[in-house]
Amino acid sequence: xxxxxxxxxxxxxxxxxxxxxxxxxxxxxxxxxxxxxxxxxxxxxxxxxxxxxxxxxxxxxxxxxxxxxxxxxxxxxxxxxxxxxxxxxxxxxxxxxxxxxxxxxxxxxxxxxxxxxxxxxxxxxxxxxxxxxxxxxxxxxxxxxxxxxxxxxxxxxxxxxxxxxxxxxxxxxxxxxxxxxxxxxxxxxxxxxxxxxxxxxxxxxxxxxxxxxxxxxxxxxxxxxxxxxxxxxxxxxxxxxxxxxxxxxxxxxxxxxxxxxxxxxxxxxxxxxxxxxxxxxxxxxxxxxxxxxxxxxxxxxxxxxxxxxxxxxxxxxxxxxxxxxxxxxxxxxxxxxxxxxxxxxxxxxxxxxxxxxxxxxxxxxxxxxxxxx
Numbered sequence: 001x002x003x004x005x006x007x008x009x010x011x012x013x014x015x016x017x018x019x020x021x022x023x024x025x026x027x028x029x030x031x032x033x034x035x036x037x038x039x040x041x042x043x044x045x046x047x048x049x050x051x052x053x054x055x056x057x058x059x060x061x062x063x064x065x066x067x068x069x070x071x072x073x074x075x076x077x078x079x080x081x082x083x084x085x086x087x088x089x090x091x092x093x094x095x096x097x098x099x100x101x102x103x104x105x106x107x108x109x110x111x112x113x114x115x116x117x118x119x120x121x122x123x124x125x126x127x128x129x130x131x132x133x134x135x136x137x138x139x140x141x142x143x144x145x146x147x148x149x150x151x152x153x154x155x156x157x158x159x160x161x162x163x164x165x166x167x168x169x170x171x172x173x174x175x176x177x178x179x180x181x182x183x184x185x186x187x188x189x190x191x192x193x194x195x196x197x198x199x200x201x202x203x204x205x206x207x208x209x210x211x212x213x214x215x216x217x218x219x220x221x222x223x224x225x226x227x228x229x230x231x232x233x234x235x236x237x238x239x240x241x242x243x244x245x246x247x248x249x250x251x252x253x254x255x256x257x258x259x260x261x262x263x264x265x266x267x268x269x270x271x272x273x274x275x276x277x278x279x280x281x282x283x284x285x286x287x288x289x290x291x292x293x294x295x296x297x298x299x300x301x302x303x304x305x306x307x308x309x310x311x312x313x314x315x316x317x318x319x320x321x322x323x324x325x326x327x328x329x330x331x332x333x334x335x336x337x338x339x340x341x342x343x344x345x346x347x348x349x350x351x352x353x354x355x356x357x358x359x360x361x362x363x364x365x366x367x368x369x370x371x372x373x
Contacts, residue, residue: 009081012065015042015370016086017078020057021049021095028220029090029112031060036160037088038063039359040366047078047087049095072098079105085373086366088132092124100127106373108132113278114159114349116306117184117194121145126153130369132362134159134281135351137307155369158352159282160359164263168287171334172270178213179330180269183293184277185221185228196275196293197222199317201234203273203293206327208242215265216252219277271330280308284346285353287339291330293317311338311345 018037020030030046037044038061046057046066058066069075079087079102086106089096100107108130114120114137121142125131131153133139139154181204183197196203197218207214216235222228239250256265262279266272271289274280283290291313294302299314299322315326346353352361 009067009077012045012081013043013083014045014064014081015083016040016088016366017045017047017084018064018088018090019047019096019099020053020090021093022091023053024056025220026091027053027056027060030057032112032161033088033090033110034060036359036362037061039160040363042367042370043083045078047075047099049075049098075099085370089128092119092122097127106130106369108155108369114138114281115184115278116141116276116280116308117278118145121147123147125149129153130155132157132365135347135349137281137349155365156351156361157365158355158358158361159285159350160362162263162282162285162350162353163358164261164267165282165285166267167285168339171336171339172288173332173334174270176211176213177270177331178215178268179207180215180217180265180272180274181207182217182265182272182274182277182279183219183222184275184279185219185224193295194276195219195222196273196295196317197228197231199293199295199323200231201238202320202323203327204235204238206323207273208238208246208248209324210327210331211248212331213248214239214250214252215256215269216250217256217262217265220257273327273330276306281349284308284342284349287342287346289313289330289334289338289342291315291326308345308349311341 022029044064046064047069048054048057049070051068051070054066054068067078069078087099088108088110090110090112107128109125109128110132114134126149132155135156142149181200183200184195186195204214216239218232223232236252239252243250262282266283266286272283273291275293292309293315295317299316303309303314313326313330316322
């Protein structure tokens with residue numbers, strides 16, 4: 001179905017397009033948006049400049065054609081389709097600049113998740129006509145980090161991906177908890193250390209000591225370094241040995257990373273241990289407890305800097321003596337007051353969370369932009 005060039009553009013009448021540039025390891029960045037794009041109710045296309053990626057992109061959807069525009073002339077032809085009004089982007093790929101230069105179109109940066117990492121307040125986002133954010137936290141994040149962006153660029157669209165995530169109806173204090181451990185990868189453009197991967201062996205040790213079942217789901221990029229791959233293998237071995245010894249079931253490896261979705265992992269869990277991973281903003285939707293690991297700031301400094309830390313447990317990852325007490329706080333101290341605080345924080349990060357139709361806000365914004373273009 002994917003076109004190898006632009007000869008077959010005749011007859012195509014897309015209202016919007018999605019531009020994607022990246023290799024196979026980054027396909028998850030667009031994959032999370034496919035269903036929301038399909039549900040907008042408009043004809044659309046995916047544009048790529050990489051012929052090698054067309055087949056995999058096309059396999060993601062039967063409702064849009066993948067168009068390969070490998071050179072400038074072909075890109076010009078695609079971007080001048082008479083019905084095309086709007087192009088969306090899901091990452092900060094360098095090739096975005098080749099597409100965003102068409103001034104007659106509206107261009108919107110969506111990114112591939114909301115987080116407190118620098119990608120979510122990158123000054124490069126200012127080149128787009130619109131910046132889609134999940135909630136007011138996404139707007140404030142730019143100003144809080146000294147990045148000046150015109151207010152009319154922001155569109156609050158919620159997180160349409162969260163339709164399948166269950167929500168806790170009150171405080172969570174299970175006798176036999178299941179805890180999702182989900183470290184992010186790498187650091188930030190500011191040179192900060194954000195990933196808690198290196199301390200996940202200690203975290204898992206504290207959790208299993210407390211009798212918890214663990215779902216271990218590191219970011220896909222965590223295994224790209226030899227150190228990261230080694231840490232992951234250490235945790236896998238720990239969990240396997242603990243399961244064999246105690247009979248407590250743990251989920252790790254492919255069973256946790258590729259065979260279930262983030263929403264499914266959240267639904268299987270009572271609480272989470274993470275860091276500044278993009279999974280955390282989504283987790284807020286569940287209203288379940290969470291622990292955030294700070295790798296280069298004290299717990300107090302971390303809490304003062306990141307709003308979501310105020311309604312969770314915070315652990316200084318550089319302080320081994322704090323691990324067990326922090327884990328016990330996570331497992332055993334949820335109250336109605338802390339639950340209510342998480343609910344308030346959820347609305348700040350995820351607009352429209354109370355709406356049964358998680359995609360309603362996104363669909364409304366996209367259709368409005370198309371109609372006004």
